Amino acid sequence: MNEESMGLALEMKGVRKSFPGTIAVDDVDFEVRPGEVHALVGENGAGKSTLMKMIAGSFDDYEGQIIVKGREVRLHTPTIAKKFGIGMIYQELSLARPISITENLLAGRLPRKGPFLDKRLAKRQARSLLEGVGLDLDPDLPIEDISQHEAQLVEIAKVLGNDPIILVMDEPTSALSREEVERLFAIIDQLRKRGIAIVYISHHLPEIFKIADRVTVMRDGKKIATKPIGEVTREEIVQMMVGRSVKEFYKRQERTIGEARLRVKGLSRFGFFHDVDFEARRGEILGICGLSGAGRTELARVLVGLDRADAGSIEVDGSPVRGSTMAEHLEQGIAYLTEDRKIEGLALRLAVDDNILSAIIDRLSSASVFSKSKGMQRVRALIGELSIYPPDPSRTVGNLSGGNQQKVLLAKWLASEPKVLILDEPTRGVDIGAKMTIHSSIEKLARQGCTVLLISSDLPELVGLTDRVMIMRKGHFTREMDYGECSEESLLLAANGDVGTGEGRAS
Ligand SMILES: Nc1ncnc2c1ncn2[C@@H]1O[C@H](COP(=O)(O)OP(=O)(O)OP(=O)(O)O)[C@@H](O)[C@H]1O
Ligand SMILES: [Mg+2]
Numbered sequence: 098m099n100e101e102s103m104g105l106a107l108e109m110k111g112v113r114k115s116f117p118g119t120i121a122v123d124d125v126d127f128e129v130r131p132g133e134v135h136a137l138v139g140e141n142g143a144g145k146s147t148l149m150k151m152i153a154g155s156f157d158d159y160e161g162q163i164i165v166k167g168r169e170v171r172l173h174t175p176t177i178a179k180k181f182g183i184g185m186i187y188q189e190l191s192l193a194r195p196i197s198i199t200e201n202l203l204a205g206r207l208p209r210k211g212p213f214l215d216k217r218l219a220k221r222q223a224r225s226l227l228e229g230v231g232l233d234l235d236p237d238l239p240i241e242d243i244s245q246h247e248a249q250l251v252e253i254a255k256v257l258g259n260d261p262i263i264l265v266m267d268e269p270t271s272a273l274s275r276e277e278v279e280r281l282f283a284i285i286d287q288l289r290k291r292g293i294a295i296v297y298i299s300h301h302l303p304e305i306f307k308i309a310d311r312v313t314v315m316r317d318g319k320k321i322a323t324k325p326i327g328e329v330t331r332e333e334i335v336q337m338m339v340g341r342s343v344k345e346f347y348k349r350q351e352r353t354i355g356e357a358r359l360r361v362k363g364l365s366r367f368g369f370f371h372d373v374d375f376e377a378r379r380g381e382i383l384g385i386c387g388l389s390g391a392g393r394t395e396l397a398r399v400l401v402g403l404d405r406a407d408a409g410s411i412e413v414d415g416s417p418v419r420g421s422t423m424a425e426h427l428e429q430g431i432a433y434l435t436e437d438r439k440i441e442g443l444a445l446r447l448a449v450d451d452n453i454l455s456a457i458i459d460r461l462s463s464a465s466v467f468s469k470s471k472g473m474q475r476v477r478a479l480i481g482e483l484s485i486y487p488p489d490p491s492r493t494v495g496n497l498s499g500g501n502q503q504k505v506l507l508a509k510w511l512a513s514e515p516k517v518l519i520l521d522e523p524t525r526g527v528d529i530g531a532k533m534t535i536h537s538s539i540e541k542l543a544r545q546g547c548t549v550l551l552i553s554s555d556l557p558e559l560v561g562l563t564d565r566v567m568i569m570r571k572g573h574f575t576r577e578m579d580y581g582e583c584s585e586e587s588l589l590l591a592a593n594g595d596v597g598t599g600e601g602r603a604s
Contacts, residue, residue: 141500154178
């Protein structure tokens with residue numbers, strides 16, 4: 098081994114991994130230094146997660162060399178990878194099991210006293226791991242009771258408990274609010290100071306400029322370049338990612354807005370939001386902006402029938418929306434793209450076509466015109482329109498890259514041709530190109546007369562896409578802004594109650 102390799106935490110040389118029909122990682126060289134935050138970026142499906150799963154021991158059939166701290170290793174199982182100091186925080190969190198935080202944190206190494214579990218010691222160890230990530234939680238709580246953000250930190254604490262040399266984070270911030278992101282960054286900073294090598298995958302380029310020392314860009318399974326962060330611009334990174342220069346925002350087109358379609362009066366869910374009144378019209382894209390905890394997702398859940406309202410009414414095209422389930426609301430024309438595609442959206446084990454048709458399958462089979470081929474036609478059109486990759490309706494959704502799963506979920510709701518479509522963070526975790534595609538689909542839908550409610554923490558997205566934005570603060574609609582009035586700054590100020598700009602992003 099030469100000196101250069103000795104000084105590195107991780108070196109990958111000429112690594113390759115293919116799946117049937119896809120070369121996911123193609124002859125890639127990649128390295129990380131101790132104490133470095135190395136960002137890994139690329140479009141959806143570029144091979145980022147696969148490259149990292151390779152060092153996490155997910156595959157026993159990769160090709161090429163992996164060198165950890167100067168020593169060549171074969172990382173063929175997760176146990177071996179862990180033993181060599183690889184810690185991985187996965188893109189899809191997998192904590193939702195009915196066990197306690199302690200059991201989760203110390204899985205596989207719970208302390209024993211004779212044949213029994215040493216409960217006190219276990220609790221103490223769990224508490225100290227939680228402290229390491231700034232969490233003050235009771236270790237006896239069941240893991241399913243904590244928030245997603247806390248679950249994320251518990252996962253980090255768990256991985257740190259194994260004393261990793263290399264820590265990989267695959268889109269760790271996609272479910273976090275601005276304040277939570279800041280806290281995570283402070284933790285990353287401490288880890289960096291302790292000499293841990295960090296690989297950080299994200300689609301959010303501003304984050305990368307804030308936290309990374311170097312950045313590696315991947316495209317179509319290949320490495321395009323590795324650069325110190327100070328030597329590249331955002332535009333250059335995007336250009337390397339997509340292989341051409343792109344405009345980041347969809348060009349706005351004129352739309353005609355029709356009569357009122359969705360009427361919400363005095364809607365309340367006690368403890369979450371109160372007396373919400375608004376109207377949204379045909380063809381209108383109405384944004385909803387607020388800080389985390391403002392009540393946006395709660396409002397959406399009531400509108401789509403996932404939760405019950407305590408007071409107030411919802412009307413679509415003049416008829417009151419009745420029923421208390423999502424299916425009933427869908428039948429009356431209200432569809433919902435959830436914030437969390439794993440929980441309420443996708444059947445990961447089913448194929449792309451089954452997922453896309455799942456919301457309309459009843460309607461299709463009861464209609465006399467139904468034929469399988471008609472459904473499939475629609476599926477193919479949507480795969481094309483959203484550039485779902487690979488463009489194969491029979492693929493299992495769970496095997497698609499994260500961003501492509503998000504597109505399948507959107508396709509499912511587009512297929513249901515709703516009167517009102519509520520989108521909660523529709524472009525989280527998708528790359529810049531896919532974001533454009535999704536924006537253009539949303540606009541197209543609005544042009545066809547659909548009313549779109551857009552909940553987003555992406556301020557440029559709200560500003561660029563909506564006709565009007567309602568500001569939600571502490572459970573109330575406090576303000577409304579037209580397209581002309583909206584800017585990232587004005588939204589942020591309004592979401593914060595017009596005081597200060599430093600605290601919190603609208604999320
Ligand atoms: N288990 C699998 N079976 C078949 N194909 C797979 C599997 N996992 C990944 N792929 C394919 O490998 C390619 C790379 O996927 P990968 O998940 O590494 O992308 P990514 O860069 O992480 O994308 P994203 O930003 O969307 O998460 C994609 O074409 C994907 O469809
Ligand atoms: Mg990925």
